[in-house]
Each structure stands twice: as C-alpha cells, then as structure tokens.
Amino acid sequence: MDNVPKDVAASATAVALTSRSRAGKADDRDLVRQAQKGVSAAFEELVRRHQQRVIAVVSGILRRREDIEDVAQQVFLKAYVSIQRFDLRSAFSTWLYKITVNECWDYLRKKKVRPLSYEADLSEEQVRHVEQFVSSGADAGNPGERAELREIVDRLLSDLTDEDRTMLVLKEAQGFAVEEIGGMLGLNVNTVKVRLFRARRRLAKNYRRRVGHGRKEK
Amino acid sequence: MSEQNMNGCEKFESLLEDYLSGDLPRQDAERLASHLNACGDCRQALEEARLSSRLVGLFDRAEEPGPSFTRLVMARVSAAELWLQQQKNFWRPLEALAWRLAFSAALVLVFLFAYEIKASNPEVVPQASGVLVQRADTFVTPAYNSPTNTDEVLMAIAERDHERQ
Numbered sequence: 001m002d003n004v005p006k007d008v009a010a011s012a013t014a015v016a017l018t019s020r021s022r023a024g025k026a027d028d029r030d031l032v033r034q035a036q037k038g039v040s041a042a043f044e045e046l047v048r049r050h051q052q053r054v055i056a057v058v059s060g061i062l063r064r065r066e067d068i069e070d071v072a073q074q075v076f077l078k079a080y081v082s083i084q085r086f087d088l089r090s091a092f093s094t095w096l097y098k099i100t101v102n103e104c105w106d107y108l109r110k111k112k113v114r115p116l117s118y119e120a121d122l123s124e125e126q127v128r129h130v131e132q133f134v135s136s137g138a139d140a141g142n143p144g145e146r147a148e149l150r151e152i153v154d155r156l157l158s159d160l161t162d163e164d165r166t167m168l169v170l171k172e173a174q175g176f177a178v179e180e181i182g183g184m185l186g187l188n189v190n191t192v193k194v195r196l197f198r199a200r201r202r203l204a205k206n207y208r209r210r211v212g213h214g215r216k217e218k
Numbered sequence: 219m220s221e222q223n224m225n226g227c228e229k230f231e232s233l234l235e236d237y238l239s240g241d242l243p244r245q246d247a248e249r250l251a252s253h254l255n256a257c258g259d260c261r262q263a264l265e266e267a268r269l270s271s272r273l274v275g276l277f278d279r280a281e282e283p284g285p286s287f288t289r290l291v292m293a294r295v296s297a298a299e300l301w302l303q304q305q306k307n308f309w310r311p312l313e314a315l316a317w318r319l320a321f322s323a324a325l326v327l328v329f330l331f332a333y334e335i336k337a338s339n340p341e342v343v344p345q346a347s348g349v350l351v352q353r354a355d356t357f358v359t360p361a362y363n364s365p366t367n368t369d370e371v372l373m374a375i376a377e378r379d380h381e382r383q
C-alpha cells in the first residue's frame with residue numbers, strides 16, 4: 001500500500017490481531033493496548049466488534065433514526081481520541097458505553113430534541129388505539145400501527161428523567177443486562193433494578209393519567 | 219421521585235424487577251410469592267410494571283449498522299488526524315514567533331520590575347522568577363478529559379500528540 005515501513009508493520013500486526021481474534025485469542029485488552037500504541041487497525045477491529053451494541057445504545061436513547069449512525073460514529077471518534085487515558089481497569093465495552101451515553105445525552109441537550117411535547121394531549125383516536133392494544137394483549141398489527149403506538153409511548157416516556165428513560169429502554173427494548181446498564185451509568189446493580197422498577201411504574205402511571213383519563217379509577 | 223410510600227415494600231422492588239426479567243433466584247421466589255399473596259400494593263405495582271413492559275416492548279431492537287459503518291468511522295479518524303497535522307504545519311512558524319515574543323516580553327518585564335524594586339528599595343530581592351512563571355502560564359494547554367464537540371476532539375488529538383512527542 002504505502003512505502004512507509006511503520007505502516008506495513010502496523011498492518012502486519014493488525015492481520016495477526018484479526019486472525020488471533022478469529023481463533024478467539026486477541027481479547028479487547030490486547031486490541032486496546034495496540035490501539036494505544038497507535039496501531040489504527042487494532043482500533044478498527046474494536047470498532048467492528050462493538051459497533052452493533054453502541055448503535056443499540058444510541059438508538060435506545062435517541063429514538064430518532066436519522067441521527068443514530070452519525071452519533072455512533074462520533075462516539076468512536078471520541079473513544080479513539082481518549083483511548084490513551086483508558087486505564088483498562090474496566091471492560092473496554094463499559095468504558096465505551098459510558099462515552100456513548102454521555103454523547104447521547106449531550107446531543108439531546110444541545111439539540112433540545114423533545115419533538116413530542118408531553119404538554120400536548122393525545123388525540124381521541126390515539127387514546128382509543130393504545131387502549132385497544134393494551135387491553136387486547138395481542139400484537140400491534142401492521143408496521144404503521146406499531147409506529148403510531150411507539151410515538152404514543154415516546155410521549156408517555158418523555159417526563160421520565162434521561163437516566164430512567166435510558167435504563168428502561170435499554171433493558172426492555174435493546175436487551176442490555178442490568179450489570180451492563182449499571183456500568184454505563186456508574187450505578188450498582190441493585191440500584192439499577194430498583195430504579196428500573198420505579199421507572200416502569202412511572203410510565204404506567206403516565207399511561208393511566210393520559211390514556212386512562214375519563215375512565216373511572218378503580 | 220418516590221411520591222408514594224410503599225410501607226416497607228421497597229425491599230421487594232429489586233425482586234420484582236428480577237421476577238419481570240425472569241432472573242429471580244429460586245430461593246427468593248417463595249419469599250416474593252408469599253409477600254405478593256399478602257400485599258395488594260405490590261400486586262398492583264407488578265401489574266403496572268407489566269403494562270410498561272408491554273408498552274416499551276413496542277420499540278424494536280436496533281438495526282444492524284450499515285455495511286460501511288467501520289469505514290466511515292475510520293475516515294473520520296483519519297480526517298481528524300489530517301486536519302490536525304495541517305493545523306500544526308500552519309501554526310508552527312507563528313507558534314515559534316509567539317514564543318519568542320513572549321520570552322522577550324517576559325525578559326523586558328523582569329528588567330523593568332527589577333529596576334523598579336532596586337530604584338525604590340535596594341534591600342529587597344527582586345521576585346523576577348515569579349514574573350517569568352506567570353508569563354509562561356499563559357501558554358499552558360488546558361487538559362481535556364471528555365471532549366464534547368468536534369473542536370475539542372481535535373484539541374484532544376493535538377494534546378495527545380504533544381504528550382507522545
């Protein structure tokens with residue numbers, strides 16, 4: 001490719017790393033150490049390994065399709081820049097998810113992305129729609145109906161704190177373990193469980209208040 | 219946050235969360251079951267939590283990243299490195315000039331200060347080194363722990379390169 005011997009050496013290392021990882025040997029720590037020495041192919045392998053989960057975190061928090069990949073790329077750029085400071089005391093994924101969560105919250109703050117104001121009432125039709133979904137216990141139906149219902153749930157979630165909403169969506173929709181969520185947010189596992197449970201109840205209360213309004217409370 | 223008092227049921231919240239996720243250890247299952255039998259509040263809480271699971275379950279799992287995702291990330295990385303290299307090359311002569319100017323200014327100040335002190339009170343030892351340190355502080359690069367925008371990212375790369383040298 002180039003005539004710079006250093007680069008050749010670097011890509012040779014990368015090939016070695018990649019083949020070792022196929023054999024299941026090069027773990028993230030090896031790759032991190034290589035990346036800290038400036039081997040960009042090692043960093044590239046880290047990107048490849050973790051992109052799916054980073055995108056899952058980003059899309060769980062942002063919930064807006066068009067910016068997800070852009071923010072995820074920015075996350076990796078930041079990881080690249082600060083990898084010298086990563087001391088390997090936690091798993092690379094934990095460190096990376098922390099950067100991801102902060103980047104997403106920053107993004108939400110800067111863009112003030114609260115497209116679905118929770119002040120606005122749900123329409124009669126929306127109320128009927130979501131009530132029907134909840135009481136039927138059946139699937140949501142076609143993709144269009146699902147999307148409509150998701151929009152309503154987004155509204156019901158919008159008065160939870162960023163942290164509570166993040167926990168709930170990452171756990172329930174993106175399949176993250178409570179241990180992983182605790183690592184991201186710097187909380188112990190029991191705290192995550194308790195707060196998750198309370199966040200669930202809060203969402204249900206919002207549902208009762210906004211959808212169940214007009215119905216007689218039992 | 220906790221607007222309602224759950225009368226000592228707080229300790230069951232994490233068990234209920236485990237139960238919802240299907241992670242409840244067997245030894246806790248009986249304890250929870252007998253509490254649920256006796257406690258209407260917790261039964262209601264569990265119903266609410268279930269309702270939420272159904273609602274949030276409407277969100278789909280994230281899609282796979284696009285096929286060019288890795289390439290795009292690495293392109294950003296190279297672009298940032300390249301930009302920085304260009305900045306460095308552009309500023310290097312000016313940087314040298316700035317340092318020279320700063321040094322001269324500091325030197326002039328030292329002389330003026332020393333002269334002033336000597337003129338007013340010949341006994342006092344001039345604090346010339348203090349002045350030099352103050353001048354130099356102006357050029358210390360601040361440490362960036364967590365960059366929050368592209369400019370800061372670039373600054374952080376610059377700082378890191380500086381550390382490597």
Ligand SMILES: [Zn+2]
Nearest residue numbers: 227257259260
């Ligand atoms: Zn109870």
